[in-house]
Amino acid sequence: MSLILTQPPAAEPLGLADLKAFLKVEGSEEDGLIQSVAAAARAHLEAMTGRAFVTQGWRIRRDAWPAAGRMTLPIGPVASLDAVTVETGAGTVSVPPARFRLDGAALPPRLGWQPGSLPVPGVPLAGIAIDVTAGFGAPAEVPPPLAQAVRLLAAYWFDNRSLVTVGHEVAVMPRMVTDLVAPFVARRLA
Numbered sequence: 001m002s003l004i005l006t007q008p009p010a011a012e013p014l015g016l017a018d019l020k021a022f023l024k025v026e027g028s029e030e031d032g033l034i035q036s037v038a039a040a041a042r043a044h045l046e047a048m049t050g051r052a053f054v055t056q057g058w059r060i061r062r063d064a065w066p067a068a069g070r071m072t073l074p075i076g077p078v079a080s081l082d083a084v085t086v087e088t089g090a091g092t093v094s095v096p097p098a099r100f101r102l103d104g105a106a107l108p109p110r111l112g113w114q115p116g117s118l119p120v121p122g123v124p125l126a127g128i129a130i131d132v133t134a135g136f137g138a139p140a141e142v143p144p145p146l147a148q149a150v151r152l153l154a155a156y157w158f159d160n161r162s163l164v165t166v167g168h169e170v171a172v173m174p175r176m177v178t179d180l181v182a183p184f185v186a187r188r189l190a
Helices: 016-023 031-049 144-159 175-184
Strands: 002-007 056-062 070-072 078-088 091-095 101-103 110-112 128-134
Touching (some): 031 175, 078 101
Antiparallel strands (some): 070 110, 078 128
16 A cells, blocks of 8 residues: 655645744744755654644555555545555556545544445555545634644754764653654554
């Protein structure tokens, strides 16, 4: 399974003014760096939690349909199932999203269908494409602990631009950030 970003978020969870106030930065000389660090912090925390913070589009590529008629999705929360296509031996076939049942708020999100009712891919790898819209919504809808985690991680990376220091070890991720995102990380039982 692969996951491809098809539509990046239109905005970051935190605006430049918010970040500059938190960092106590005046002037505009480092605006680009602040925005870049904040975008990297958001992307890092999204990868860590398996959640899209602000609305964005994703394509999930699969080799085959699970026989059970259901599968978990690697990104969430999922607001909508937008398109499903299957590369068959006769070409690409669109499958109506109405043939699926989406539980986009589950952790992890789930997709179900009637087993045996879908076209079989005619290619050995990545013959199924599932397009979804994922995210909590607009920047203001990002849960406050996740927004604070982005703020803190961006500030930490802004202040510590190098991982090399003399005399002590540098943490790549402050413990406070890890604690803030912990409730949003899906844990799997073995």
